[in-house]
Amino acid sequence: MTIQPLTASSADAVAVLMSTLKPEWWDFEGAHQQLQDVQLLATLVGWYLESDGKPKGWILCAEFPGYSTMTIENLGFEEAGTLVMEEPLEPLLLKAEEYARQKGYRNLKYVIGSTGMSCHGRPITDFAEELRTLHSHGRAHFDFFRKLGFVPAGFIPNCYGENYHGIIMIKSLL
Numbered sequence: 001m002t003i004q005p006l007t008a009s010s011a012d013a014v015a016v017l018m019s020t021l022k023p024e025w026w027d028f029e030g031a032h033q034q035l036q037d038v039q040l041l042a043t044l045v046g047w048y049l050e051s052d053g054k055p056k057g058w059i060l061c062a063e064f065p066g067y068s069t070m071t072i073e074n075l076g077f078e079e080a081g082t083l084v085m086e087e088p089l090e091p092l093l094l095k096a097e098e099y100a101r102q103k104g105y106r107n108l109k110y111v112i113g114s115t116g117m118s119c120h121g122r123p124i125t126d127f128a129e130e131l132r133t134l135h136s137h138g139r140a141h142f143d144f145f146r147k148l149g150f151v152p153a154g155f156i157p158n159c160y161g162e163n164y165h166g167i168i169m170i171k172s173l174l
Contacts, residue, residue, distance in 0.1 A: 011035045034066065045070075047095050049077070049088075057084075059092040061100075068106040072096065086144040093148060101173050108173060110150060112142055114165040121163050124155055131155070134167070145169055 015031035046060040057077030077088040114120035116139030156166035
């Protein structure tokens with residue numbers, strides 16, 4: 001066997017394989033579209049808050065229709081020259097949630113760094129136990145997202161550096 005690149009010219013053959021192996025997930029057209037349509041992977045959408053004609057805060061999201069999920073990619077608010085990522089952004093977070101619901105998405109996802117969290121600064125060896133015992137050491141950002149209904153659902157270990165983990169936060173929109 002050899003490994004070949006997936007290209008526009010080979011997409012038909014791979015789509016046939018996908019639709020043959022798992023017809024309840026893909027018909028040929030759906031498989032072919034998924035292999036070729038970058039819009040199915042992610043579409044960026046965002047909003048910003050304006051004050052005196054200038055942006056004051058923003059939220060950038062990515063839509064993943066195949067997973068019925070919209071992710072918050074980044075966000076921020078300028079408050080006296082400082083980046084804030086909590087309360088002033090609530091209107092934008094509510095706008096993103098409203099948009100996601102209107103699109104029929106079932107989940108809103110956000111990844112928070114582990115700074116100020118019980119898992120920070122050490123390796124994660126037992127993901128289930130770490131998730132069960134995860135707590136904030138006064139991390140305002142984490143506590144704010146929990147207040148908005150986001151729940152820790154998993155980890156991306158070492159994603160921001162050694163022993164600096166990403167905490168996957170999910171808000172169900174059902």
